[in-house]
Amino acid sequence: xxxxxxxxxxxxxxxxxxxxxxxxxxxxxxxxxxxxxxxxxxxxxxxxxxxxxxxxxxxxxxxxxxxxxxxxxxxxxxxxxxxxxxxxxxxxxxxxxxxxxxxxxxxxxxxxxxxxxxxxxxxxxxxxxxxxxxxxxxxxxxxxxxxxxxxxxxxxxxxxxxxxxxxxxxxxxxxxxxxxxxxxxxxxxxxxxxxxxxxxxxxxxxxxxxxxxxxxxxxxxxxxxxxxxxxxxxxxxxxxxxxxxxxxxxxxxxxxxxxxxxxxxxxxxxxxxxxxxxxxxxxxxxxxxxxxxxxxxxxxxxxxxxxxxxxxxxxxxxxxxxxxxxxxxxxxxxxxxxxxxxxxxxxxxxxxxxxxxxxxxxxxxxxxxxxxxxxxxxxxxxxxxxxxxxxxxxxxxxxxxxxxxxxxxxxxxxxxxxxxxxxxxxxxxxxxxxxxxxxxxxxxxxxxxxxxxxxxxxxxxxxxxxxxxxxxxxxxxxxxxxxxxxxxxxxxxxxxxxxxxxxxxxxxxxxxxxxxxxxxxxxxxxxxxxxxxxxxxxxxxxxxxxxxxxxxxxxxxxxxxxxxxxxxxxxxxxxxxxxxxxxxxxxxxxxxxxxxxxxxxxxxxxxxxxxxxxxxxxxxxxxxxxxxxxxxxxxxxxxxxxxxxxxxxxxxxxxxxxxxxxxxxxxxxxxxxxxxxxxxxxxxxxxxxxxxxxxxxxxxxxxxxxxxxxxxxxxxxxxxxxxxxxxxxxxxxxxxxxxxxxxxxxxxxxxxxx
Amino acid sequence: xxxxxxxxxxxxxxxxxxxxxxxxxxxxxxxxxxxxxxxxxxxxxxxxxxxxxxxxxxxxxxxxxxxxxxxxxxxxxxxxxxxxxxxxxxxxxxxxxxxxxxxxxxxxxxxxxxxxxx
Numbered sequence: 001x002x003x004x005x006x007x008x009x010x011x012x013x014x015x016x017x018x019x020x021x022x023x024x025x026x027x028x029x030x031x032x033x034x035x036x037x038x039x040x041x042x043x044x045x046x047x048x049x050x051x052x053x054x055x056x057x058x059x060x061x062x063x064x065x066x067x068x069x070x071x072x073x074x075x076x077x078x079x080x081x082x083x084x085x086x087x088x089x090x091x092x093x094x095x096x097x098x099x100x101x102x103x104x105x106x107x108x109x110x111x112x113x114x115x116x117x118x119x120x121x122x123x124x125x126x127x128x129x130x131x132x133x134x135x136x137x138x139x140x141x142x143x144x145x146x147x148x149x150x151x152x153x154x155x156x157x158x159x160x161x162x163x164x165x166x167x168x169x170x171x172x173x174x175x176x177x178x179x180x181x182x183x184x185x186x187x188x189x190x191x192x193x194x195x196x197x198x199x200x201x202x203x204x205x206x207x208x209x210x211x212x213x214x215x216x217x218x219x220x221x222x223x224x225x226x227x228x229x230x231x232x233x234x235x236x237x238x239x240x241x242x243x244x245x246x247x248x249x250x251x252x253x254x255x256x257x258x259x260x261x262x263x264x265x266x267x268x269x270x271x272x273x274x275x276x277x278x279x280x281x282x283x284x285x286x287x288x289x290x291x292x293x294x295x296x297x298x299x300x301x302x303x304x305x306x307x308x309x310x311x312x313x314x315x316x317x318x319x320x321x322x323x324x325x326x327x328x329x330x331x332x333x334x335x336x337x338x339x340x341x342x343x344x345x346x347x348x349x350x351x352x353x354x355x356x357x358x359x360x361x362x363x364x365x366x367x368x369x370x371x372x373x374x375x376x377x378x379x380x381x382x383x384x385x386x387x388x389x390x391x392x393x394x395x396x397x398x399x400x401x402x403x404x405x406x407x408x409x410x411x412x413x414x415x416x417x418x419x420x421x422x423x424x425x426x427x428x429x430x431x432x433x434x435x436x437x438x439x440x441x442x443x444x445x446x447x448x449x450x451x452x453x454x455x456x457x458x459x460x461x462x463x464x465x466x467x468x469x470x471x472x473x474x475x476x477x478x479x480x481x482x483x484x485x486x487x488x489x490x491x492x493x494x495x496x497x498x499x500x501x502x503x504x505x506x507x508x509x510x511x512x513x514x515x516x517x518x519x520x521x522x523x524x525x526x527x528x529x530x531x532x533x534x535x536x537x538x539x540x541x542x543x544x545x546x547x548x549x550x551x552x553x554x555x556x557x558x559x560x561x562x563x564x565x566x567x568x569x570x571x572x573x574x575x576x577x578x579x580x581x582x583x584x585x586x587x588x589x590x591x592x593x594x595x596x597x598x599x600x601x602x603x604x605x606x607x608x609x610x611x612x613x614x615x616x617x618x619x620x621x622x623x624x625x626x627x628x629x630x631x632x633x634x635x636x637x638x639x640x641x642x643x644x645x646x647x648x649x650x651x652x653x654x655x656x657x658x659x660x661x662x663x664x665x666x667x668x669x670x671x672x673x674x675x676x677x678x679x680x681x682x683x684x685x686x687x688x689x690x691x692x693x694x695x696x697x698x699x700x701x702x703x704x705x706x707x708x709x710x711x712x713x714x715x716x717x718x719x720x721x722x723x724x725x726x727x728x729x730x731x732x733x734x735x736x737x738x739x740x741x742x743x744x745x746x747x748x749x750x751x752x753x754x
Numbered sequence: 755x756x757x758x759x760x761x762x763x764x765x766x767x768x769x770x771x772x773x774x775x776x777x778x779x780x781x782x783x784x785x786x787x788x789x790x791x792x793x794x795x796x797x798x799x800x801x802x803x804x805x806x807x808x809x810x811x812x813x814x815x816x817x818x819x820x821x822x823x824x825x826x827x828x829x830x831x832x833x834x835x836x837x838x839x840x841x842x843x844x845x846x847x848x849x850x851x852x853x854x855x856x857x858x859x860x861x862x863x864x865x866x867x868x869x870x871x872x
Contacts, residue, residue: 040863051858371777371820373807415800416807458797 023061024091026054026073038075038095046070046082046551064088070554082554113146113601113611115547115558117494120454120464120484121211122545122562124148126203133643133658134694135241135706135749137249137271139200139225140192144692145660147599147613147639148205149223152632153737155514157323157351157391159287160190166207166220166564167593167617167633171504171511172539174210174218177225178311179379180361181215185429186385186400188511190355194317196269196294198239198251201226208543208564209482209500212450212466213408213421216480219502219539220566220593230255230265230300236754243747245287246275261303269294278326279743280716282724284734286741288321288353307367307375315359323517324350324392325727335393337436343393349727351517353389373412373419380405391516392727398510399432417458422451425470435509435522440532444505446472452482460488474530475503492549492558504537506572508584515582518733519723523583535586538570557602566593568621577625577671579679579722579733589622593630611641629668632738634687636665648698656696663689667738672722679722679731685738688715705750714744774823777806782828784810784817785841787861794855798838802831 026041037058044051045068054060062071064085071091074080079096114125126146133145140161143149150164163170175183175191183191203225210222237253249271257263270293277286299312322330328350335347361381368374385400408423429444448470456462463485471477482500489495508524515522526533543564550557568591575583599613615637619630629635640661648654665687672681694708717739723731784795792810795817799808804825810817819831829844836847839855841862852862 040860042858044858051856053857053860053863370779371807372809373820412806415805417800458793458800 020064020088021061022064022071022085022088022091024059024093026058026060026075027092027094041073041075041095043071043073046072115560115601117488117492117547117549120462120486120496122207122496122498122543124205124207126205128201131197131200131203132696132706133641133656134660134692135708136197136243136710136747137241137247138193138197139195142197142200142203144662145611145641145643145658146205147597147611147615147641148207150615150637153740155517155734155737157284157288157514157517157734158190158321158353159741160193163192163223164633165205165223166541166566166595167619167630168220168566171506172219172502172566174214174222175225176214176222178227178361178363179214179224180381180406181217181404182225184217185402185431185507186387186398186510187355187357188507189513190319190353194292194294194319194355194357195225195227196251196267198237198253199227199267199269199296201228201233207545207562208498209484209502209541211464212452212468212480212482213406213423215425215427216448216468216470216478216501216503219504219537219541220564227296227298228253228265228267230263230298231257231302233265234753236752238752239749241747241749244745245273245277245742247271247273247287247290247747249749261301263300263302265296265298265300267296267298276326277742280718280720280741282719282721283325283327284721284724285323285326288323290319290321292317292319294318305369307369309363309365309367311361311363313359313361315357317355317357317359319353319355319357321353322350323353324348334390336390337393337395340393343728345726345728347728349392349732351389351391353387355385355387357383357385359383373416374410376407376409378405378407389513389516391513394516395434395436396509396513396516397432397434401430403428413453417456419454419456420452421454422449424449425468431507433509440509442474442531444472444474446470446475462486472505475505475536478503494547496543496545496547498543499540501538501540503539505531506534506537508532508534508572508574512574512582514735515576518582518735519580519728519730520576520582520733520735521580523581525583525585527586529586532584534572534584535570537568537572539566539568541566552602553604555603555606557600559601560597560599562595562597562599564593564595568592571621573621573623575623575625576631576735577623577628579670579672579675580730583624585624587622588624589627591621592619594618607645607647609641609643611639611643613637613639615639625671631668631670632685632736634664634667636687638663652698652701654698656694656698658694658696660692661689662691663687669736669738672736675722675731679733681719681722681736685717688739689713690715690740702754703750703752705748707746707748709744709746711740711742711744716740716743776822776824778821778823779819780821780828781816781818782832783815783843784835785815785861786810786812786859788812788859790856791840791859791861794838794859795835795840798834798840799831802826802834805831 026038028036028038039054039056039058041054043060043062048068052060052062069085071083071085073093075095113130116123131142143151152162152164165173171188206222210218233253233255235255239251241249252268255265273290279286294317296315301310325348328348330352333348333350363379365377381404383402387398389396404427406425408421410421412419425448427446431442433440448468450468452466454464466482468480480501484498487495524532529535545562547560568587571587571591573585573587596616601611604610617635620627642659644657646655666684669681669685691712692710694706696704696706698704720737720741722733723729786795795810796808799805804822807820832842832845835842836845837851839847839851841847
C-alpha cells in the first residue's frame with residue numbers, strides 16, 4: 001500500500017511542477033542504496049524563512065521561488081547537504097550518516113573583524129587575530145588593515161602616526177583603555193605609541209557619538225582597547241621584532257594563577273632604535289632614535305559565587321626620542337629659548353622628547369547573584385604624565401596629573417527589554433605646562449551624572465537614549481545628549497542612526513607639538529575664554545549607516561554604507577595657512593566634516609578574505625583667510641585588504657598571507673605662497689598609493705615567525721623638511737607631511753607561546 | 755495585652771508567609787529547538803506583565819525566569835508560551851498555535867538542537 005502512495009505522490013510531484021514547488025524524498029544512504037525515508041528531516045532555502053520537514057515516509061514539498069536556489073537538507077546525525085536548484089523539480093536525496101566521517105571539521109573561529117548587526121551603536125570589533133596581520137608595534141599602527149580608521153603621518157621628525165576617524169584627528173576621538181579615558185591631555189600626540197601591540201586583546205571602534213557613560217569628550221567616535229587579561233592570556237608569551245631601519249622590540253608576558261580566584265600578569269616591553277637613518281639625504285633623521293621601556297602589572301580577581309570581579313593595574317613607562325639633524329649631539333649642541341638672539345646659523349638642530357608616565361587603575365564590579373540583570377561597577381584611575389621636550393630652541397614641557405573615577409549602576413525597568421545605566425563621574429586634571437618661557441598652569445575639575453536608557457525588543461528595534469549633565473570649572477555646566485537607534489527592516493539588514501553632542505577643552509600645544517619643529521611664530525588670539533583665552537570646543541555629530549549581510553558564491557559577506565556629519569558650534573581653529581605662523585582662534589563661521597564610506601567584506605574564495613572600502617571626505621573650516629578644505633587630507637581614499645590562510649594541519653602548522661593597499665587622492669597643502677620660490681609647495685600634493693604585506697608561518701600552536709614589508713612601492717615625500725639646509729632660518733618647517741618619509745622597509749619577528 | 759501582641763505577631767507572620775516575592779527565580783521546561791525558538795520563547799515570556807527576566811537555554815530546554823509574584827504566576831507565563839506554539843510540561847500548544855511556528859522549528863517531530871544551522 002505504502003509503495004502506491006509513494007508512486008502516487010511522485011506522479012503528483014510531476015504534476016505539481018508547474019506550480020513552482022519542489023517535491024522530493026529524503027533517504028538514508030545505506031550500503032545497498034535502499035530507499036529508507038528519513039522522517040523529520042529539515043528542508044529549507046538558504047537565507048530564507050521558507051522551510052519544511054519531511055513526513056513519516058521522508059517526503060516533502062516546499063515552495064520554489066527564483067529568489068532562492070540553495071536548498072539545505074539536514075537531519076541530526078547526518079551530514080547536511082546544500083543542493084543547487086535552478087528549476088522546480090523532484091528530488092531524491094540521500095543523506096550520509098555523519099559518523100561515517102573520518103575526520104572532524106573544526107569550525108572557523110569568529111571573524112577577525114566583526115560588525116554587529118544587533119547593537120544600536122555602530123561598532124566594529126577588531127580582535128587579536130586581526131592585530132597580528134601587521135605585526136608592528138603599538139596601538140597607533142594597529143589600524144592599518146582596517147578601513148574604519150585612517151592612519152596619517154603627523155610630523156616629519158618623529159614619524160608619529162596620527163589617526164583619523166570621519167575626517168577628524170584623534171583629539172576628537174575618545175580613546176579609552178578598558179573604558180577609562182587614556183590618550184588625552186598631555187599624551188594626545190604620542191599616547192597611542194605607548195600601548196604595545198601585543199598587550200592589546202581587542203579594539204572596539206564606535207563611529208559617531210559614543211555612550212554618555214564614558215563622558216562628554218567624544219565627538220567623532222570612540223576607540224576602546226581591551227588589554228590581555230591574566231586569566232585568559234598565555235602563561236608565557238615572547239615576541240621579538242626587528243626591522244631594516246634598526247628598530248628592535250621585545251615583548252614578554254608572564255601570567256600566573258595564584259588561586260582559582262586570583263591571577264596576576266607581568267607585561268614587559270622594550271624597544272630600541274639606535275641606528276641613524278637618512279635615506280633621503282636631507283641631513284635629518286628619517287625616524288627618531290628611540291628607546292622605550294614599558295612595564296605593566298595586572299591583578300585580576302574573579303569570584304562567580306559572590307558575583308565580584310576586580311582588576312588592578314600598575315604601569316610605568318619611560319620613552320626617549322631624539323630627532324633632528326644626523327650630526328646632532330644632545331650633550332654638546334642643545335640650545336635654550338634664550339639663545340635665539342645669538343645664533344650664528346652654524347649650530348646643529350636637534351630635538352629630544354622624554355616622557356615618563358605612571359598609570360594605575362582599579363576596577364570593581366558586582367553582579368547581584370540573584371538578579372543577573374542588576375550590577376554595579378566602579379572604576380578609578382590615576383596617572384602622572386611628565387614630558388620634557390625641546391625642538392631646536394623651542395622648549396615644551398608638560399606635567400599632567402589626572403584622576404578619574406566613574407561609578408555605574410545597571411538595572412532594568414519592568415523587564416530586561418528595558419534596561420538603564422546610571423552613575424556619577426568625577427575627574428580632576430592638573431596641568432603644569434611650559435611653552436618656551438611662558439607657563440600655562442591650570443586645574444580642571446569636573447563632576448557629572450548620567451542616565452542612559454536602552455530598549456531592545458529582541459527582533460527589529462533597539463535604541464539607546466542617554467543624557468549627562470556635567471559641571472566643569474572652565475567649561476561651565478552643560479548637558480550632553482546622545483541617541484542611537486537600530487532597525488532591522490529585513491534579514492541580515494541593519495539600519496542605524498545616531499545623534500549626539502560632544503564638548504572638549506582643547507590642549508592646543510600638546511595636540512599640535514609638531515609645530516614647535518618649525519620657524520612658525522605662535523599666535524594665540526583668544527576671545528577671553530577660560531582655556532588659553534579660548535572657549536571650549538562644542539560639536540554635534542549626526543550619522544546614518546546601513547549594513548547588509550549577504551551570501552555570494554556560497555560564502556558570507558557584508559556591505560556597509562555610512563554617512564556621518566560633524567558640525568562644530570565652536571572649534572579651536574588651528575590655522576597654518578601662513579608659513580610664518582601657527583594661529584589658534586575660536587571658530588567664526590562654520591566648520592564641518594562630512595564623511596561617506598562604502599565598505600564591502602567578502603570571503604571571495606575558500607580562506608581568502610577581501611575587505612575593500614571607498615571613502616569620501618568633505619572637511620571644511622572657515623579660516624580667517626576664507627573657507628578652506630582641511631589641509632593634508634585626501635578627499636578620496638581607497639582601501640583593499642586581502643587575507644589568505646591555508647588550512648591548519650593536525651600539528652597546528654599553517655601559512656598566513658596578508659596584503660593591504662591604501663590609495664589616497666590629492667591632498668590640499670597649506671598655503672606656502674609667501675615663501676621664497678624654492679620653498680613653495682603648490683596647492684595640492686599628488687595622490688599616491690601604499691602597499692604593505694606580511695607572511696606568517698605558524699609551525700605549531702607554540703611557535704610562529706613572520707616576515708613583512710611596508711611601503712613596498714617605495715613611495716616617499718620628496719621634501720618633508722622645508723629649509724633643511726638652514727634649520728634656524730625663517731623657512732624651516734617640518735609640519736607639512738603628506739606621505740611617508742621612510743621608503744620601503746622590511747621586518748621580521750617571532751612569537752612564542754606556552 | 756498578651757492577646758493583642760500574639761495577634762500582632764500572628765498577623766505579621768501571616769503577612770510574611772503569604773508575602774509574594776518581588777524577584778522570584780524559577781525554571782520551567784519549554785520545548786523548542788533553535789535560535790528562532792529562543793527569540794520567540796523569550797519574547798513571549800517577557801510579554802507577560804511581571805516577568806522581568808527570561809533566558810531559554812537551547813540544549814537543556816530550560817527557561818530561567820525571574821518574576822514578580824505580585825503581578826504574575828508561572829501559569830500565566832505558560833499560557834503565553836503555548837499561545838506562540840511552544841509546549842510546556844503542563845500545557846501543550848494548540849495545533850493552530852504549533853502550526854504558526856516556522857517549519858524548521860517543528861520541535862515535536864525533531865527535538866534536536868540545531869542552533870548552529872539557523
